[in-house]
Amino acid sequence: MNQRPVGLQEWYLRVNRTYLFKNYHRTVEAIHTHFVEVVGGLSLIASGKRKPGVVPEKYLPKALAWWFALCGKVGIRNVEDMIWAKFPYVCPYCLEKPHHDGKCKSVGRAAQLDWERLKAVGAKDRGLKPTTLGDWQKMFYEIYPKTERNRHENFSRLAEEIGELSEAVRTLAVTPVYFVAEATDAFAWLMGMINQYEFDNAHQNNKDLDAAGLGKWIQDALWAEYPGRCGECATSVCTCPPVLTSTLGRIAREIPRGILPTPEGPLLSLEEALDVFNFGDPEIRLGDERYVVDADLLQHLKAGADASKAALERLAGTEGLAVQAATAIGLMQEQLARQQITQEVVEAVRDRLDQLPGPAKQFVLSTLASAIPQAVALFFQRQ
Ligand SMILES: [Zn+2]
Ligand SMILES: [Zn+2]
Numbered sequence: 001m002n003q004r005p006v007g008l009q010e011w012y013l014r015v016n017r018t019y020l021f022k023n024y025h026r027t028v029e030a031i032h033t034h035f036v037e038v039v040g041g042l043s044l045i046a047s048g049k050r051k052p053g054v055v056p057e058k059y060l061p062k063a064l065a066w067w068f069a070l071c072g073k074v075g076i077r078n079v080e081d082m083i084w085a086k087f088p089y090v091c092p093y094c095l096e097k098p099h100h101d102g103k104c105k106s107v108g109r110a111a112q113l114d115w116e117r118l119k120a121v122g123a124k125d126r127g128l129k130p131t132t133l134g135d136w137q138k139m140f141y142e143i144y145p146k147t148e149r150n151r152h153e154n155f156s157r158l159a160e161e162i163g164e165l166s167e168a169v170r171t172l173a174v175t176p177v178y179f180v181a182e183a184t185d186a187f188a189w190l191m192g193m194i195n196q197y198e199f200d201n202a203h204q205n206n207k208d209l210d211a212a213g214l215g216k217w218i219q220d221a222l223w224a225e226y227p228g229r230c231g232e233c234a235t236s237v238c239t240c241p242p243v244l245t246s247t248l249g250r251i252a253r254e255i256p257r258g259i260l261p262t263p264e265g266p267l268l269s270l271e272e273a274l275d276v277f278n279f280g281d282p283e284i285r286l287g288d289e290r291y292v293v294d295a296d297l298l299q300h301l302k303a304g305a306d307a308s309k310a311a312l313e314r315l316a317g318t319e320g321l322a323v324q325a326a327t328a329i330g331l332m333q334e335q336l337a338r339q340q341i342t343q344e345v346v347e348a349v350r351d352r353l354d355q356l357p358g359p360a361k362q363f364v365l366s367t368l369a370s371a372i373p374q375a376v377a378l379f380f381q382r383q
Helices: 008-024 028-041 043-047 056-074 079-086 101-107 115-124 133-143 150-170 176-204 216-225 245-254 270-277 295-314 320-337 343-354 358-371 374-381
Strands: 283-286 289-292
Touching (some): 008 056, 008 079, 008 133, 043 056, 043 176, 056 079, 056 176, 079 115, 079 176, 133 176, 133 216, 176 216, 283 343, 295 343, 295 358, 343 358
Antiparallel strands (some): 283 289
């Protein structure tokens, strides 16, 4: 059952179930770099700057998911225990809730943390330990309430923590425990960013922050991005290529192609790399129309392929022709899962569907007609 996770630990396991296989051959550093890349996108929230086609709010659930992926790759057993060890409903430095700025500065962040004391607080107050992701966010709001002035401070604190986390990643082999402490701080300031985002939203709408309602937004946003399967390839265990074709396409638009010299050398040029990673066709013909292969078209084709395959599987007594058609569609689905499609595979599917006996074909086509847009349906139906 694909139910939405509730607890923070449950979320952590779920996101890793989708991506841990994919991440098996990635290094900790590579995953950390991706995490840093997404955190960089959070600066748009702090600065209020807008970029066309970029939705800053999406970086919050993404950053959280990459934090899960990083902790998963390192092998953290339980993220809730890890966070509670440092933040047992108090600021670990001043041991207050809400944290006391003056006191915190006087004990000094340079001073060593009193881990024994934190452990005692955590044991005494274990009844307060949050479970849901939203409750963890609320806990951080209660420890570090937000005001208008916090907006930039938040992001600079997060950036500082990401720097320290980078050091922990670099020295992971010798000081794994350092990673545990720094990953926790990064989480705390990610929660801070989400709290600030909700505070600013309420403020901009001339409302007071509904502190009791905190936590709901991120749970919805995370589920929208990570609904128990990969948002790109739509499988519960991600099968995406190492670099998404869409990412390469975006990069290709951002760099000055044709201006930088690309001398013959041992390294691939961007054009060559695009070629290597993308063996799909840039354009395909469906019926009499030509279509640019973009995310939309791929999605429609995927819906069409899924619906036809399901219809074929429901046919009584799977005769040879139905099996052959299902196999051809299976190949198409494999390509689509990599966000690619070739004319060759498209033709093969159409030929196989065309060869089906009348009633079987009728059944598949009527299933399709209700599943996908007209243009794509026409392709599957064309005689
Ligand atoms: Zn404090
Ligand atoms: Zn995927």
